[in-house]
Each structure stands twice: as structure tokens, then as C-alpha cells.
Amino acid sequence: VWATSSPASRVSRLSERRFTRPIWWEDDSPDAAVVVIDQRRLPHEATTCRWTTVQDTAEGIRSMQVRGAPLIGVAAAHGVALAMRGDPSDASLESAIALLAATRPTAINLRWALDRSRMALTGIRDDARADVARQVADAFAEDDVASCRRIGEAGLEVLREIHERTGRPVQVLTHCNAGWLACVELGTVLAPVYLAREAGLPVHVWVSETRPRNQGASLTTWELAQGGVPHTLIVDNAAGHLLRTGQVDVVITGADRIAANGDVANKVGTYLKAVAARDAGVPFLTAAPASTFDPSCPDGDAIPIEERDEDEVLLVNGSPIAPEGTRARNWAFDITPARLVDGYLTDRGHLAPGHLEPVLR
Amino acid sequence: VWATSSPASRVSRLSERRFTRPIWWEDDSPDAAVVVIDQRRLPHEATTCRWTTVQDTAEGIRSMQVRGAPLIGVAAAHGVALAMRGDPSDASLESAIALLAATRPTAINLRWALDRSRMALTGIRDDARADVARQVADAFAEDDVASCRRIGEAGLEVLREIHERTGRPVQVLTHCNAGWLACVELGTVLAPVYLAREAGLPVHVWVSETRPRNQGASLTTWELAQGGVPHTLIVDNAAGHLLRTGQVDVVITGADRIAANGDVANKVGTYLKAVAARDAGVPFLTAAPASTFDPSCPDGDAIPIEERDEDEVLLVNGSPIAPEGTRARNWAFDITPARLVDGYLTDRGHLAPGHLEPVLR
Numbered sequence: 001v002w003a004t005s006s007p008a009s010r011v012s013r014l015s016e017r018r019f020t021r022p023i024w025w026e027d028d029s030p031d032a033a034v035v036v037i038d039q040r041r042l043p044h045e046a047t048t049c050r051w052t053t054v055q056d057t058a059e060g061i062r063s064m065q066v067r068g069a070p071l072i073g074v075a076a077a078h079g080v081a082l083a084m085r086g087d088p089s090d091a092s093l094e095s096a097i098a099l100l101a102a103t104r105p106t107a108i109n110l111r112w113a114l115d116r117s118r119m120a121l122t123g124i125r126d127d128a129r130a131d132v133a134r135q136v137a138d139a140f141a142e143d144d145v146a147s148c149r150r151i152g153e154a155g156l157e158v159l160r161e162i163h164e165r166t167g168r169p170v171q172v173l174t175h176c177n178a179g180w181l182a183c184v185e186l187g188t189v190l191a192p193v194y195l196a197r198e199a200g201l202p203v204h205v206w207v208s209e210t211r212p213r214n215q216g217a218s219l220t221t222w223e224l225a226q227g228g229v230p231h232t233l234i235v236d237n238a239a240g241h242l243l244r245t246g247q248v249d250v251v252i253t254g255a256d257r258i259a260a261n262g263d264v265a266n267k268v269g270t271y272l273k274a275v276a277a278r279d280a281g282v283p284f285l286t287a288a289p290a291s292t293f294d295p296s297c298p299d300g301d302a303i304p305i306e307e308r309d310e311d312e313v314l315l316v317n318g319s320p321i322a323p324e325g326t327r328a329r330n331w332a333f334d335i336t337p338a339r340l341v342d343g344y345l346t347d348r349g350h351l352a353p354g355h356l357e358p359v360l361r
Numbered sequence: 362v363w364a365t366s367s368p369a370s371r372v373s374r375l376s377e378r379r380f381t382r383p384i385w386w387e388d389d390s391p392d393a394a395v396v397v398i399d400q401r402r403l404p405h406e407a408t409t410c411r412w413t414t415v416q417d418t419a420e421g422i423r424s425m426q427v428r429g430a431p432l433i434g435v436a437a438a439h440g441v442a443l444a445m446r447g448d449p450s451d452a453s454l455e456s457a458i459a460l461l462a463a464t465r466p467t468a469i470n471l472r473w474a475l476d477r478s479r480m481a482l483t484g485i486r487d488d489a490r491a492d493v494a495r496q497v498a499d500a501f502a503e504d505d506v507a508s509c510r511r512i513g514e515a516g517l518e519v520l521r522e523i524h525e526r527t528g529r530p531v532q533v534l535t536h537c538n539a540g541w542l543a544c545v546e547l548g549t550v551l552a553p554v555y556l557a558r559e560a561g562l563p564v565h566v567w568v569s570e571t572r573p574r575n576q577g578a579s580l581t582t583w584e585l586a587q588g589g590v591p592h593t594l595i596v597d598n599a600a601g602h603l604l605r606t607g608q609v610d611v612v613i614t615g616a617d618r619i620a621a622n623g624d625v626a627n628k629v630g631t632y633l634k635a636v637a638a639r640d641a642g643v644p645f646l647t648a649a650p651a652s653t654f655d656p657s658c659p660d661g662d663a664i665p666i667e668e669r670d671e672d673e674v675l676l677v678n679g680s681p682i683a684p685e686g687t688r689a690r691n692w693a694f695d696i697t698p699a700r701l702v703d704g705y706l707t708d709r710g711h712l713a714p715g716h717l718e719p720v721l722r
Contacts, residue, residue, distance in 0.1 A: 043683065043684035044681070209572070209674070209682065209683075210598070211570070211572060211596040211597065211598055212596045212598075214682050217682040217683045217687075218682060218683065218684075221683045221684055221687045222684050225684055225686065225687070231687075232688055232689060232690055233674055233675070233683055233687050233688070233689040233690075234674065234689065234690055234691075235572040235573045235597075235629070235630075235674055235691070236572065236596075236597050236598050236630070237571070237572055237573075237597050237628075237629045237630025237633065237695075238629050238630070238690070238691075238692055238695070239633065240629075240630065240632035240633040240636065240695050241629055241632065241666070241692050241694075241695040241696075244632060244695070244696065244698075267598075268596070268598045268599050268601075268602055269596075269597070269598025269599070269601065271601035271602065271605060271637065272598065272600065272601040272633045272636075272637055275601065275633075275636050275637050275640045276632065276633055276636050279636045305602070313570070313594055313595065313596055314594065316677040316678060316680075316682070317677060317678060317680040317682070319677075319678040319680070320405070321570065321575050321578040321579060321677070321678070322404065322570075322578045322579065322582045322594055323404035323579075323582055323583050323586055325586065326578075326582045326586070326592075326594050327593055327594070328593060328594040328595065329593055329594075329595055329599070330595075330596070330599075331599055331602050333602075334598075334599070334601050334602040334605070335602075335605065337605075
């Protein structure tokens with residue numbers, strides 16, 4: 001479901017607006033659509049999609065109009081609200097939850113948001129459910145904003161300490177996109193970077209492109225350019241060279257699910273950065289809200305790893321990069337063992353490995 | 362300098378021919394051109410370039426019509442032969458060597474081939490130099506073929522031992538292209554794979570795409586498909602997941618220069634594979650002829666790392682992947698410390714770390 005305005009007018013309107021959220025209600029009316037930035041089209045076009053049904057939401061999550069673990073959770077809550085508007089019955093609620101839960105297997109925030117939505121709507125009269133579900137979705141969004149700010153404050157201390165020690169701009173290496181496009185505002189990984197900018201602390205971000213979908217090249221660069229943060233793009237392969245040659249002070253990546261033992265599922269390629277950071281003696285930090293921690297998962301081996309279509313590997317911008325007939329495999333995530341993680345930047349503080357109680361309650 | 366035949370007819374002629382060398386003399390006449398497969402156009406078009414001057418050769422190496430450390434050395438010797446044909450003077454020889462040496466800084470085979478060419482032509486009468494230089498180029502090519510076969514035999518033993526232990530197809534992970542397209546025949550990394558096929562030993566190759574220039578996706582897949590070797594393409598980021606989940610038996614990569622202490626310069630991203638292989642307990646082997654070892658380089662820090670144009674990162678198949686105005690850095694190689702290398706497959710046998718005397722003489 002596309003925005004009715006033409007892409008060209010939409011681009012200009014959006015760029016005037018310089019928006020800082022990836023999801024919002026179109027207006028205050030009870031039948032307002034959900035509007036999201038279509039992240040598949042960034043950075044070349046800033047277009048939006050309108051969701052009016054839970055099916056739109058499910059398709060939007062599956063096709064990655066929206067992505068990023070925190071945003072997937074918030075978007076799912078919006079989808080439940082859309083479902084309750086048409087049919088507020090328990091059957092409708094359960095079928096919406098089942099539909100949304102099936103879209104992406106790895107991110108735990110999705111399941112977390114759906115469980116919370118179900119709890120919030122249990123015992124609510126049918127004629128009030130649409131209203132309550134929308135309030136729940138809004139509360140999730142605002143909670144995420146507050147979480148990201150607390151993550152940012154925890155990370156800011158790390159960046160400040162590095163700057164005081166080195167006296168030069170702090171060199172942050174990240175992977176994929178864990179900025180506000182992956183959340184609601186600020187982001188997880190990029191929250192410390194944005195707060196550092198606010199505080200006048202010089203920061204430079206090394207952005208790794210993040211094949212196969214290039215969220216680093218297309219989304220993180222775009223976000224950082226909008227925020228005026230100095231940054232440089234590299235291919236994923238170059239992260240090792242940067243780390244080994246002392247050009248990175250700290251690696252910060254996001255997470256799609258963190259097991260009880262601290263193992264981290266995140267965008268494929270994260271593990272390579274973690275193991276190279278350890279080899280080079282550079283701290284590796286994971287930034288995520290409490291909702292990303294999954295106490296029911298004992299370790300990384302229990303986290304399902306989504307495998308996506310091979311065409312994401314075989315085609316770039318629609319053009320083949322390999323001979324016809326080539327087969328590919330396409331795991332979207334990998335597991336970084338807890339032993340390689342030096343710290344967790346969370347909305348409940350900067351947690352040391354082995355001390356995750358505050359987020360596992 | 363393009364082949365005069367149209368690309369379409371050339372493709373069909375080449376594919377009938379099913380050639381197995383990337384460089385040859387057009388015919389036996391003394392003024393024959395050098396013909397190379399234009400590797401920038403694979404796998405979509407199998408076109409060739411004709412070199413008639415040393416300037417053509419230098420441009421062909423710089424622009425990566427030909428690439429791969431052994432092939433660059435062989436190609437440079439062909440370039441010297443072309444230079445001697447026009448002007449066989451010492452001044453012409455030195456200027457040809459200087460021109461060719463400046464094309465790519467990292468591969469030592471280039472300098473090695475030029476030094477050997479100079480030695481071979483010293484004391485040769487001007488009127489015989491063109492002939493001798495062509496014989497030298499041919500000898501380099503044949504030596505490379507023999508070297509690759511010996512590398513293949515050393516590697517075959519490793520693959521055979523793995524197969525006997527596991528009883529399943531041997532799972533090899535490689536990076537970039539170190540097959541016959543990077544050499545003259547067989548290749549370095551792929552020689553053991555081709556010899557295993559000949560010997561009836563089942564092998565499957567995981568091909569990592571090798572951003573930014575995608576030599577894995579475009580060249581290694583093409584070579585393996587031509588040779589009927591089972592293979593699967595992955596993004597570079599997925600190598601860690603494969604290694605950590607036990608889907609790889611051995612990692613074999615090539616080298617552009619190996620320092621006296623065993624540090625390896627190879628295509629950027631190699632170090633990430635080496636460090637993840639060590640973390641996962643999977644052996645990491647480097648395959649290279651003696652000419653790739655540089656006794657004058659004490660360690661990897663002394664090896665110059667070529668930095669190439671940022672457009673190789675910013676554009677894929679000519680299309681931008683990042684917002685306009687994004688800046689990128691583009692190191693073409695990285696250093697894998699010797700402590701992460703479990704063995705060296707060379708034309709002088711399978712050498713253990715710390716025992717490189719046979720190739721450092």
C-alpha cells in the first residue's frame with residue numbers, strides 16, 4: 001500500500017520535514033492509517049507506506065519496509081491496533097498475533113511486544129479495544145524513546161572516557177543500522193553518538209555496508225548525514241584492517257535477541273567484528289533495550305537464525321553479481337558468543353558480562 | 362584495446378573453446394599480440410583484451426583486466442616482451458620495468474617477475490632481446506603451471522585426510538579468486554579442489570563474494586561452474602556463521618605477499634576469516650608459490666597496503682548504494698598475522714608455521 005502522493009512530491013515534502021521517526025499515525029482520527037518510512041527505498045527515495053490493516057503491517061515487516069528489532073516490536077503493536085479496529089474479538093486478536101509473530105523469527109522484541117499487547121487487551125471490553133490497542137502502541141513507542149535515551153547515556157560515558165584518554169575524535173565502528181530508523185528516536189547503537197554530538201564530544205563513525213541488504217550503506221550513512229555526524233563507509237571486509245591497525249576505539253553493534261547467558265544474535269557479520277575486535281584488543285559493546293533480552297533462551301544455540309531468499313545475495317540493485325545458475329545461502333543473523341562481548345549498553349545501565357540480572361528479570 | 366570481434370561472437374567462440382588460461386599469445390608470429398580474458402566483465406561477458414604495447418599491459422594490470430598475484434607477475438613479463446619488441450635498449454627495459462612496477466603496490470610477484478626479467482635480459486644483445494623476453498614470459502607461465510600443480514598436490518593431501526576422517530564431502534571456504542583466472546592454470550587455492558575432483562574426492566566450495574569487487578561472486582563461481590565443482594555463494598559477512606556452526610572443514614585463501622615471519626597480505630577480508638577460523642577451531646591455510654614470499658619484508662607491517670578508489674565501495678554494477686556525498690575508504694588488502702595461519706601450501710610442499718626456509722632462500 002503506497003502513499004498516494006507521487007514519489008517526487010513525497011521526497012520533497014519529507015526532506016523539508018527532516019523527520020526523526022520511522023513510524024507515526026497519519027492523524028488523530030480513530031481510523032488514521034499508520035505511516036512508515038519505506039526503508040527499502042532509502043537512501044535514494046524518502047517514500048512512505050500507509051498501513052490500514054494488520055495484513056499491511058505483517059507484509060511491511062516481512063518485506064522489510066520497517067526493520068530493526070525495536071521498531072519491529074513497535075510496528076507489531078501498531079498492527080494489533082489496526083486489527084482491533086476492524087474486529088476486536090479474541091479470535092481476531094489471536095489471529096493478528098499469530099500473523100505478526102510469523103513474519104520474522106529472530107527478533108525477540110516482536111514476540112515481546114505481542115505478548116505485552118495481549119496482556120494489555122485481556123479483560124478490555126470489545127468496544128474499547130481499538131482505543132486501548134492504539135494507546136498501547138503509542139506507549140510502546142514512547143517507552144522505546146526513553147529506553148534509547150538511557151542506552152545513549154550509558155554509551156556516552158564510554159565515549160567520553162575514550163575521548164579523555166586519547167584526546168582525539170572517538171572512532172566508533174558499527175554494523176548494519178541500529179539508529180532511529182531501527183527504533184523510534186535516537187536508536188540503540190547511534191544514541192551514544194547523537195548524545196555525544198549534543199555534548200560537543202567529537203565522534204567519527206565507521207559504517208560497514210552490511211551485505212546483503214546494505215543497511216549500513218543505505219540507512220546508517222543517511223541517518224548520520226541527516227544528523228551531521230562525520231562518518232566513512234567501508235566494505236564489511238575492511239573492518240578487520242581498521243581494527244588491526246588501531247583505527248577504531250570501540251565497536252558498538254545492536255542485537256535482535258540476547259540469550260540468558262549473554263550470547264547475542266545480530267545482523268550477520270557481527271560475529272566477525274567481535275572476534276576481530278577481541279584479537280585487536282578493541283572493546284566490543286552490544287547496545288539493546290531490556291526487551292531484546294530473552295530469559296527463556298539459555299544460549300545462542302537456542303535462537304532461531306532466519307534464512308532469507310538467495311536473491312538478496314545474488315542481486316544488487318536488481319542486477320546479478322554471479323553467473324546464471326549460481327546458488328546462494330543467505331543467513332540474516334549470526335551469534336556472537338558472550339565471551340567476546342565486553343559490555344551491554346542497556347536502558348538499565350552499562351552491564352558487565354555475567355551481570356545481566358537487571359535485564360533478565 | 363578491445364578485441365576487434367563483437368562481444369557476442371567473442372562470447373560464443375570463447376564458450377565453445379572452454380579455455381582454461383587467462384593469458385596467451387594471439388599466434389606464433391613475432392609480432393603477435395598478448396590476449397587476456399577481461400576479468401572485469403566476467404561472469405556476464407567472456408570478452409578479451411589485446412595488448413600490443415607495454416602501456417596496454419600496464420593499463421590492463423592497473424584497471425584489473427587481469428588480477429591475482431601470480432597472473433600479475435606473468436602478465437608483467439609479457440609486458441616486458443612487448444616493450445623489447447619496439448625498443449630493446451636498456452633505457453626501454455628500465456622504463457618498462459618502472460611503468461609496470463608502479464601499477465599495483467602490494468603483490469610481490471610483480472616485482473619478482475620484473476627482477477627476473479631484468480636478470481634474464483642483462484647481457485643479451487639488443488637484436489635478440491625481443492625473442493628472449495618472449496621466451497622468458499613463456500617460461501614464467503609454464504613455471505606457474507608447474508607451481509600450481511605442486512601446490513595442488515600439497516593441498517590434496519589435506520583434503521584427502523579430512524574426507525577420510527569425516528566421510529562426507531570436504532567443505533572448503535575460500536575468499537576472492539585464487540583459481541586459474543588468478544594464475545595460468547589450476548590456480549593456487551583452487552588447485553587442490555581441481556585435483557580432488559580428478560581424484561574422485563567429493564568437495565564443496567563456499568565462495569564468499571569478496572566486496573568491493575566481488576571476485577568471489579563473479580570469478581570463482583564462474584571458474585567452479587566451468588569445472589563442474591559444487592559450490593555455494595555467500596556474502597562475506599556469513600563466513601563467521603558458517604565457521605561457528607561447523608559447516609566448514611578448512612579455510613584456504615591465497616596471498617599477494619608473505620613476509621619473512623609468515624604474515625600474509627591478501628585480499629581485504631582474509632584476516633576476518635582467519636581470526637574466525639581460529640576461534641572456531643577450523644584450520645586456516647595459505648596457498649601460494651615461492652615467488653609470493655618476500656624475504657626482504659620482515660613482517661606484515663612492512664607490506665604496503667594498496668588503497669583504491671572509493672567508487673569501488675560506493676557503486677555496485679555502476680549504481681550507488683549510499684547517499685550522494687557519502688565518503689568511503691577502500692583498502693584492497695589486509696594482513697593476516699602468522700600466528701593465525703596453520704599452514705602454507707606451496708610449490709615446495711606443505712610448510713608449517715615457523716618453517717618457511719624452503720621458500721625464503
